[in-house]
Amino acid sequence: MVRIVSSPQCIWEVGATLAEGPLWHAAERAFYFVDIKGCRLHRCNENGAERLSWQAPAEIGFALPMADDDFICGLPGKLARFTAAGKFDTVLEIEAGQPGNRCNDGYIDANGRLWFGTMDNGESAPTGSLYRLDARGLQAMDGNIIITNGPTHSPDGRTFYHTDTLARVVYAYDSAPDGTLSNKREFVRYAHGVPGHPDGSAVDADGHVWISLFGGSRIERYAPDGKLAQTVPMPCPNITKVAFGGADLRTVFVTTARKGMSEEALAAHPLAGGVFTFRVDVPGLPQHQFDRKAA
Secondary structure (H helix, E strand, C coil), X not given: CXXXXXXXXXXXXXXXXXXXXXXXXXXXXXXXXXXXXXXEEEEECCCCCCCEEEECCCCCCEEEEECCCCEEEEECCEEEEECCCCCEXXXXXCCCCCCCEEEEEEEEXXXXXXXXXXXXXXXXXXXXXXXXXXXXXEEEEEEEECCEEEEEECCCCCEEEEEECCCCEEEEEEECCCCXXXXXXXXXXXXXXXXXXXXXXXXXXXCCEEEEEECCCEEEEECCCCCEEEEEECCCCEEEEEEEECCCCCEEEEEEECCCCCHHHHHHCCCCCCEEEEEECCXXXXXXXXXXXXX
16 A cells, blocks of 8 residues: 555645646656646646646647657647747647547657547547557547546556546556557446546556546545555545656646536535645656657
8 A cells, every 4th residue: 555645735726627637747847737628738846836827729638748848738629739938839630520529638658659538528429539649640549438538558568548437437458569459448447326437547656546536536546456455535526637746756746626516515625626736655657758750
């Protein structure tokens, strides 16, 4: 069991409608995240200070570092490059036939490949797909999903995880060195009636999978065999994703959301939509950079 060195503390009461995409940028010693519904990209330091924010042109599902210091971002119908000047330049148009879709969660593997999902913005139609982007181009890896979430790999790169949020299932796949996926299987299934839907995921250095529960007021840590190892209660309901950061990768950053909460619930949970941190004794994995030449 991982030791929780400090309890969750809110470092930025940003009040995001749907904060997502947390990442630690080691070279900058900075933490980044997006507010999808607020169309904003945010940055701060490990303690929540030195805050910067940028307005995106549309709902921004993720912003991930590139090898040339810019960011690759997921916007409705396209991937865009975010530059230091604050511009969003189109890199690749996607899903021209799905105008109701938008990008959701994204991830970069150890080879520099980009993995990301799309979803029906109305959260009702199974029009979402899981994609891989590398030197070979854009490849659909799975589909017929309403809300895609949580793409990530095990430390050895041999197992890939991906979440179908509304189906309440986190899947595992065998992952080959060239990025091919096979042997899709259930890793964790949440029974109806259990509070919360699985949202974003991250993997620590021990190979345990940290799953955030939207509407569940908690984070759960699962062993590689799919057994629940630990639960971390959180002080607000909608937990969207965690990321490991700080100099030793032992600071857990947590994004949350106000989306769907009533006025009464918001009054009871005034920190909802904020960013939280806590310290653990098992490090996470480093944040990789997107390399379009990767294959």
